[in-house]
Structures are given as structure tokens and as C-alpha cells.
């Protein structure tokens with residue numbers, strides 16, 4: 431095979447992008463560095479090279495190989511102002527619902543202080559292996575690869591790590607072999623500490639979802655978490671109200687143990703989109719405890735998760 435200097439055959443603007451060019455038996459192969467180019471520019475370059483080389487007598491077929499063509503992996507962070515509001519439950523169900531919408535989803539459980547995703551996905555006790563000094567995510571029956579601190583440390587062992595150490599551990603979870611995953615959901619630790627800020631700055635998620643219960647205190651904390659995302663320059667996709675409205679399993683009567691509509695009102699006040707509300711339902715808790723996720727189904731329980739995922743899906747679409 432004979433290598434050719436691209437500059438001798440292509441105009442300078444195209445040649446600058448070509449890292450290797452060979453012509454043999456009428457077949458030209460051009461390797462193009464497509465890093466940082468959008469789909470349209472990549473298409474334009476591919477066509478221009480094919481057209482230019484195709485005019486040569488010694489070329490009957492041109493192949494253009496675009497490198498760095500890897501899909502850009504987007505990170506979506508799920509945060510809350512305080513613990514226990516259902517952030518992990520929401521993240522796991524959104525992962526399943528977004529996968530149903532065609533995304534290749536992976537999940538990082540960055541909640542170093544209370545990792546719960548291994549239980550939710552039923553893959554606790556499995557240890558991720560390392561390849562080339564990077565972790566390989568742990569598979570789950572439902573098809574979502576997951577990496578959690580809970581996979582790395584003994585269950586129940588409290589992690590009294592300080593900021594930088596926790597930050598480095600989290601980097602390993604995110605900078606892992608996610609392969610064809612295009613959408614990585616990150617279940618952040620609750621609150622607005624250094625770990626969260628470091629994370630947001632280091633990995634710059636495409637957007638963030640905030641979850642809160644309708645309780646006043648949770649709402650105040652959620653607003654504070656919103657400021658943290660603002661500070662880090664991460665757009666907030668919207669707010670979710672969890673544990674809204676309780677249907678009595680005996681008589682079906684609805685009650686609102688944590689109040690009603692508080693998150694939607696807060697979203698209006700903060701000028702943020704409201705993505706939807708998830709009812710307080712025993713089946714959601716039971717499902718999480720035994721590794722069956724409501725969003726995997728298509729019944730009433732699954733519906734709110736699918737509706738919220740659809741809004742996130744549209745938001746993602748509007749960014750590209």
C-alpha cells in the first residue's frame with residue numbers, strides 16, 4: 431500500500447484534517463480526524479474528500495474513515511437538597527424509562543455516603559473488574575450497567591471520606607469503560623457540599639434534575655441545590671415532586687402527608703420547569719427493595735416515570 435502526502439492531493443483546508451491517505455488498486459482510503467466536528471461538518475468533509483479524490487484517474491473508489499467519531503457521552507445529574515427524598519429511586523427509574531426511549535443508558539451512583547443503586551438494581555455483592563486501570567461497569571438484569579461505591583466497599587461500611595478523596599473515587603466511577611453508553615445518569619449525594627461542586631465542575635453534566643418532596647424544608651434545600659448547579663454553570667432541566675399524594679391501599683382515598691403541589695409552586699417561583707410528580711406508593715418502595723423497578727412496566731405506577739423521562743428526552747433533543 432502506498433502512503434501519500436494528503437497535501438499533494440487535497441486542498442489545504444481538507445488536507446489539514448487528514449491524518450493518513452493511501453491509494454492502492456484504485457482504492458483510496460483517507461483517515462480523517464473528526465474530533466470536535468458536528469454531524470454536518472463531518473458529512474461535508476467526507477463528501478469533499480470523496481469528490482476530490484474521485485476525480486483522479488487512479489481512484490475508482492474512495493473510503494473516508496472518520497476517527498474520534500465516538501458519540502459524545504452526556505451526563506445528566508440527579509440531585510436533591512436533602513437525603514431520603516427519593517433521588518436514587520427516581521434516578522434508577524429514569525434510567526430504565528430513558529432506555530425505553532432509545533438511549534443507551536448507564537448509571538453512576540455517586541452517593542458515596544449512602545449508595546443504594548446496587549440494591550435497587552439487584553446486583554449488590556458483585557465487584558466491578560478493572561481493565562487498563564479503568565473500572566468495567568456492573569451489568570444488571572434489566573440491562574442498565576451500573577457503577578456504585580456500594581460495589582467497591584463492604585455494604586453498610588460508612589464512608590467518612592473527605593472531599594478530595596471522595597471526589598477521586600467518583601472520578602473513577604465516571605471515567606470508566608462505559609463503551610456505547612450515550613447517556614450517563616449520575617445519582618449525586620444529597621446536599622450542596624464540596625463533593626458535589628467538585629463533581630459538577632470536573633465533569634460538567636449537560637443538565638440536572640432536582641427532586642424534592644413537597645415539604646417546606648425539603649423545598650428550601652432543593653432551592654439551595656439549584657443554586658449549586660447555577661454556580662457550576664449546569665442548566666437545570668427541571669424539578670420533580672416525589673412522594674406526592676398517598677392512595678390508601680384499603681379505601682383508595684388520596685391524602686397528602688407531605689403537602690401537595692409545593693414543588694410545582696417552587697418551580698414557578700424559581701423560574702424552572704416542573705417535570706412531574708410521583709405518588710407515594712408502597713409498591714415503589716417494595717420494588718426498589720427487591721430489584722424490580724416500576725418504570726420497567728407500563729402500568730399506572732410506571733406512567734409518571736415515563737412522562738418525566740419523555741420531557742428529559744425532549745430537553746436533550748433540543749440541546750443538540
Ligand SMILES: Nc1ncnc2c1ncn2[C@@H]1O[C@H](COP(=O)(O)OP(=O)(O)OP(=O)(O)O)[C@@H](O)[C@H]1O
Nearest residue numbers: 513514515516517518519673709710711714715718
Ligand atoms: N414515591 C415513593 N413511594 C414510596 N416509597 C418511596 C418513593 N420514593 C422513594 N421511596 C422510598 O423511600 C426511601 C428513600 O428513597 P431513596 O433512597 O430513593 O432516597 P434518596 O433521596 O436517594 O436518599 P439518600 O440520598 O439518603 O440515599 C427508599 O426506601 C425508597 O424505596
